[in-house]
Amino acid sequence: MGGDRAPAEIVAGAVEAAADGIEVVLYGPTGLESRGLPLVGAPDVIEMADKPADAVRAKPDSSLVRAVRAVGDGDADAVVSAGNTGAMLAAGLLHTRRLPGVLRPAIAVPIPTRNGASLLIDVGANADCRPEHLLQFGVMGAIFAEAILGVSHPKVRLLSIGEEPEKGNQLTLEAHALLRDAVELDFAGNAEARDLLGGVADVLVTDGFTGNIALKLLEGTIVELFDLLREEVAATTTGKLGGLLIRPAARRIRGRLDPELHGGAYLVGLRGLAVIAHGNSSRRAIANAIRLAARGVDNRVVERLAERFPERTPRDEPAAEPLGA
Amino acid sequence: MGGDRAPAEIVAGAVEAAADGIEVVLYGPTGLESRGLPLVGAPDVIEMADKPADAVRAKPDSSLVRAVRAVGDGDADAVVSAGNTGAMLAAGLLHTRRLPGVLRPAIAVPIPTRNGASLLIDVGANADCRPEHLLQFGVMGAIFAEAILGVSHPKVRLLSIGEEPEKGNQLTLEAHALLRDAVELDFAGNAEARDLLGGVADVLVTDGFTGNIALKLLEGTIVELFDLLREEVAATTTGKLGGLLIRPAARRIRGRLDPELHGGAYLVGLRGLAVIAHGNSSRRAIANAIRLAARGVDNRVVERLAERFPERTPRDEPAAEPLGA
Numbered sequence: 001m002g003g004d005r006a007p008a009e010i011v012a013g014a015v016e017a018a019a020d021g022i023e024v025v026l027y028g029p030t031g032l033e034s035r036g037l038p039l040v041g042a043p044d045v046i047e048m049a050d051k052p053a054d055a056v057r058a059k060p061d062s063s064l065v066r067a068v069r070a071v072g073d074g075d076a077d078a079v080v081s082a083g084n085t086g087a088m089l090a091a092g093l094l095h096t097r098r099l100p101g102v103l104r105p106a107i108a109v110p111i112p113t114r115n116g117a118s119l120l121i122d123v124g125a126n127a128d129c130r131p132e133h134l135l136q137f138g139v140m141g142a143i144f145a146e147a148i149l150g151v152s153h154p155k156v157r158l159l160s161i162g163e164e165p166e167k168g169n170q171l172t173l174e175a176h177a178l179l180r181d182a183v184e185l186d187f188a189g190n191a192e193a194r195d196l197l198g199g200v201a202d203v204l205v206t207d208g209f210t211g212n213i214a215l216k217l218l219e220g221t222i223v224e225l226f227d228l229l230r231e232e233v234a235a236t237t238t239g240k241l242g243g244l245l246i247r248p249a250a251r252r253i254r255g256r257l258d259p260e261l262h263g264g265a266y267l268v269g270l271r272g273l274a275v276i277a278h279g280n281s282s283r284r285a286i287a288n289a290i291r292l293a294a295r296g297v298d299n300r301v302v303e304r305l306a307e308r309f310p311e312r313t314p315r316d317e318p319a320a321e322p323l324g325a
Numbered sequence: 326m327g328g329d330r331a332p333a334e335i336v337a338g339a340v341e342a343a344a345d346g347i348e349v350v351l352y353g354p355t356g357l358e359s360r361g362l363p364l365v366g367a368p369d370v371i372e373m374a375d376k377p378a379d380a381v382r383a384k385p386d387s388s389l390v391r392a393v394r395a396v397g398d399g400d401a402d403a404v405v406s407a408g409n410t411g412a413m414l415a416a417g418l419l420h421t422r423r424l425p426g427v428l429r430p431a432i433a434v435p436i437p438t439r440n441g442a443s444l445l446i447d448v449g450a451n452a453d454c455r456p457e458h459l460l461q462f463g464v465m466g467a468i469f470a471e472a473i474l475g476v477s478h479p480k481v482r483l484l485s486i487g488e489e490p491e492k493g494n495q496l497t498l499e500a501h502a503l504l505r506d507a508v509e510l511d512f513a514g515n516a517e518a519r520d521l522l523g524g525v526a527d528v529l530v531t532d533g534f535t536g537n538i539a540l541k542l543l544e545g546t547i548v549e550l551f552d553l554l555r556e557e558v559a560a561t562t563t564g565k566l567g568g569l570l571i572r573p574a575a576r577r578i579r580g581r582l583d584p585e586l587h588g589g590a591y592l593v594g595l596r597g598l599a600v601i602a603h604g605n606s607s608r609r610a611i612a613n614a615i616r617l618a619a620r621g622v623d624n625r626v627v628e629r630l631a632e633r634f635p636e637r638t639p640r641d642e643p644a645a646e647p648l649g650a
Contacts, residue, residue, distance in 0.1 A: 127493060161449060161537040169452035192541055193541040193542035194545030197549040198545070213518040214518070217519065221543055222546065222550065225547065232577045242571035242574070245563050245566055245570065248563075248564065249557035249561070250554070252557045256553065
């Protein structure tokens with residue numbers, strides 16, 4: 001029931017993914033047209049405007065909470081939703097729980113770039129971070145990039161305000177030192193924000209505040225520039241004709257930058273996999289999200305994370321109240 | 326001598342501004358072709374790659390340091406340079422010095438948006454900030470927007486990860502409360518990064534780390550999208566024809582988003598005005614930067630800042646080592 005086009009597009013995407021042999025189970029109200037897929041009844045709905053943590057507690061029988069709980073209970077390997085991001089995070093923390101040793105679960109988003117996807121992690125689960133959180137984001141991001149995006153030996157960079165190690169704020173200066181000393185990582189140093197779309201890294205590590213600002217600025221700028229182009233092209237007759245002729249080119253650019261290609265945002269660091277698709281996801285986006293979740297399951301991404309963070313550290317702590325990125 | 330096109334384009338821009346009646350003095354090596362403008366000899370040059378603080382100390386006779394010192398010594402009202410940003414900041418702190426009561430000078434950049442310019446402050450002078458710094462950035466930004474950008478009753482917003490006051494990191498949560506309680510400000514709450522180009526505020530307050538990431542991401546995304554468009558348009562014959570026809574529209578967009586319109590970055594909070602033009606500034610950009618500096622002088626921007634921050638507060642502190650944004 002999550003997302004602007006639920007339930008029809010969600011069900012259609014699920015049907016498309018099921019045709020690939022993926023075992024898809026729907027969670028939603030009894031009587032929903034599930035087009036032959038198994039349906040688990042969940043009478044309630046968490047709305048996009050609901051306060052995440054409150055909604056998750058108040059609506060245990062919502063499709064979102066029931067589906068997330070299925071992963072926590074071992075009834076499913078992964079959950080996909082186009083619903084409320086903050087509620088997915090809150091439900092994940094409450095019902096799927098963190099992997100032992102993971103200090104802070106994070107939200108990772110594959111950004112389409114010139115050289116394939118760059119995984120930006122964290123984009124909003126943790127607005128305030130410590131250096132050791134950023135180190136873990138790097139490790140989790142690298143495992144994720146290997147298991148789900150199919151990158152071998154992912155190159156990890158730290159988002160900062162200069163490529164030199166001495167450029168940054170206190171957090172990135174200390175995180176840089178930790179990442180540099182992590183022998184298991186292919187750490188390539190700092191990356192500047194201007195190079196983000198150029199694809200300078202497979203994994204780009206940042207705190208959840210900066211990552212959220214960067215992601216939304218990127219999305220907003222792309223939308224705004226296409227709007228400006230449409231406006232200015234439509235302002236003259238010659239422009240309108242030119243606009244018709246470049247329409248296929250504009251469509252190819254949209255295709256190259258399409259966030260739907262990569263399924264959406266991933267909650268990383270829990271005892272199961274959770275994918276948060278865009279709120280306005282089409283059936284194709286939902287199908288892609290389910291396929292990528294299935295690939296993560298096949299490639300044992302959660303087990304690989306668990307092996308990497310084998311035990312609770314003394315600094316382990318309860319996760320902060322989710323912020324609803 | 327600063328900037329990629331120095332000295333010819335710098336001198337040409339100075340000549341253009343002088344034609345408006347602005348009294349322009351050049352600082353550079355003796356023998357420079359100054360096209361009739363007065364020239365103060367400065368034999369040394371700070372390069373773009375020089376380490377800011379070191380270079381300012383090691384090269385007291387550089388054109389950059391001499392010009393900044395002229396403001397500190399009262400020989401000039403404002404300084405304009407297309408040189409090393411970090412060196413301008415370091416020289417400003419050393420030779421022009423902070424206004425009493427200003428905790429941290431900041432770098433402000435007017436971002437071209439749909440509704441005129443939004444002043445983003447700070448974009449890199451202070452990588453780590455406290456909430457009271459952000460409050461001062463808001464106050465300084467509002468005075469600056471009035472005196473230089475000509476906005477009456479500027480609307481101030483805080484860059485964060487949600488419009489709701491409770492969304493943000495520790496810094497923005499506390500800064501939000503301070504800004505809200507500042508009766509002299511027209512504080513309109515948080516703004517999200519996706520709305521930056523939409524022009525949601527006259528002044529957009531942020532810490533220097535986030536502001537620098539946002540500015541560079543914006544610049545990088547615009548460049549990358551135009552590159553992608555050029556590539557995809559050139560890929561087919563029809564596209565190429567369309568590309569020719571929309572060229573005027575593309576030029577109009579570039580004009581609307583042109584950072585050269587607003588002169589560059591401004592060092593705010595010193596006992597004089599300093600403008601840092603883009604490194605690749607044309608004569609037109611330099612002339613605009615000089616005109617805006619002159620407007621700031623005419624509108625007494627430094628005096629207005631001094632009146633607003635009347636005395637040293639107990640929390641006054643030495644400014645951090647500049648980071649060379």
